[in-house]
Amino acid sequence: MTVLERTVEALLFLSPQPVSTAELAQACDASEAEVDRALDALEGHLLEGSRGIVLRQVAGGYTLAADPVAEDAARRLLSTPRTPPLTQAQAETLAIVSYLQPVSRPEIARIRGVASESAVATLTERGLIEESGRSRFGAMVYRTTQLFEKLFGLSGLDQLPDPSRFDPTPEDERELRERLLKAGEQRAS
Amino acid sequence: MTVLERTVEALLFLSPQPVSTAELAQACDASEAEVDRALDALEGHLLEGSRGIVLRQVAGGYTLAADPVAEDAARRLLSTPRTPPLTQAQAETLAIVSYLQPVSRPEIARIRGVASESAVATLTERGLIEESGRSRFGAMVYRTTQLFEKLFGLSGLDQLPDPSRFDPTPEDERELRERLLKAGEQRAS
């Protein structure tokens, strides 16, 4: 490994937060292109499945993580419990915040059709979303955090798939509309 | 690398403290002999000068550390000079050490009239004071550092302000140390 590659690896090892290429370049007194090449080489060295440490691109930067192969042993050694999975309410609320941020709680409740206080509170407590001021009408608005991107393996919010991908096909949509109309007629009659 | 070697590497990577062979063996569900062999192999992979991370054997077991090659870059990226304003406890402790050095921790506590572990620890961690041996009673004694002189803009300890300027009872002609101890004991009683 070159000195630059070794330095980049050491910096990622030390830094508690993901580090961007620009930050690495500045610290190493190198160009971003050089750092990019060093990161490529490092990725080769730390290819998943080859070592105990892997290189991850998350939250706008690079960071090292333990290979999942060691997960169970690590939880035994450090006695860290497995983070519980997201509940349906939490996942829906998180999806709305991640796509519409900054977004207010009333807006979340409107889309989900139910009050979402407790999901918002839990997500805030877990550090996945945070308050980011108030709307012009005075309602508290929320956004996702860096921790969210890190834990979900996203290098940035632009990594979220286009939400229209989840929309039904025009045919399905037409059919849904027909069914709604029919249901309405039955109720009226 | 074998799964055990990878797991050991991941565990050392994750743990903030050194980990003993016994702890590694228990977490990995392997024998200590197997873990020893894995550590040998890992040492070969992380030979100093080859990577950005090195394997160190220290009191209490094994730990991973950043290769010294990255020290300057790490300082540029991560070191946020910790020079927040001094609290009253820190200022008093630092005054005692700077005027009386070398001075032991029990003496500091007697002069201040309260235990001063936390102030001593913070000043040590910030590099303003350092241990400089033991008193004849076996207590650790402290002195100020070069960093202290630089942060206070002093070219030497003789540049400390004349204590008589701040002396509330200038008519008392006993030695400074003796008077501080006496005042401290009166405060504590």
Place this chain on the structure above:
Amino acid sequence: MRAAELDLDLDVFAGPFDLLMAVVLREEIPLSEVSLGDIVVAYLEHLEATGELDLDSATEFLVLIASLLELKSRLLLPTEDEEQIELGPEEAADELLARMLEYRRYREAAAHLSGLFADGRRYLYRAAPLPPELRRASLEAASHVYDPTRLGEALGDLLRVPPEPDTSHIRPTVSLERRLEVLRELLTRRGRFDFDEVFADEDRLTQAVTLFALLEMHKRGEATWTQKDLFGPIEVEVQ
């Protein structure tokens, strides 16, 4: 102050009361999320702080909060016979469809996120403090940030001796019981003794109480004393 200007800081809203009214009426904030109880508490706190009850503003507040209450109760308990704005079946279906599609979009996105999370949480990250050398200012980069006068002042504080505590208000207490015990013990041991010889070094209060104890013992027939000369020695003995 007019009730409408009452400053609110609720979970879903912060600002004056009249703006909240406007926002609710424009359905920017669903009334179901607004805690009317909190508004009443805020108003009472305001009254308590100002200490005056202005009838006009109190009436205005009551009218406003009552209308909000009515609105909210109607929202929470919709009645069958209430007149609804009639939507045509097509419009109703379209509106319902739009809302369903919107919700469906985020439900699917939620499933996607859950998948990412299940994958992402298998990776554990290091959470170790920086090595000590990175946690302090480096000598080369260090600059003059602290004023040495602070050290001198701290030293001056440490040289200051607190004034001797004033103990004049604390009176020593001498108990009669205790003095009786002392006298009985002396008489049992020695049969007789010279009062001055034994008690001359005691303070005046103790001497006085001891004398009082002696009178008490004389009354009970336990002890007696003789004094041959005026101001002469007092001999105490068992009676």
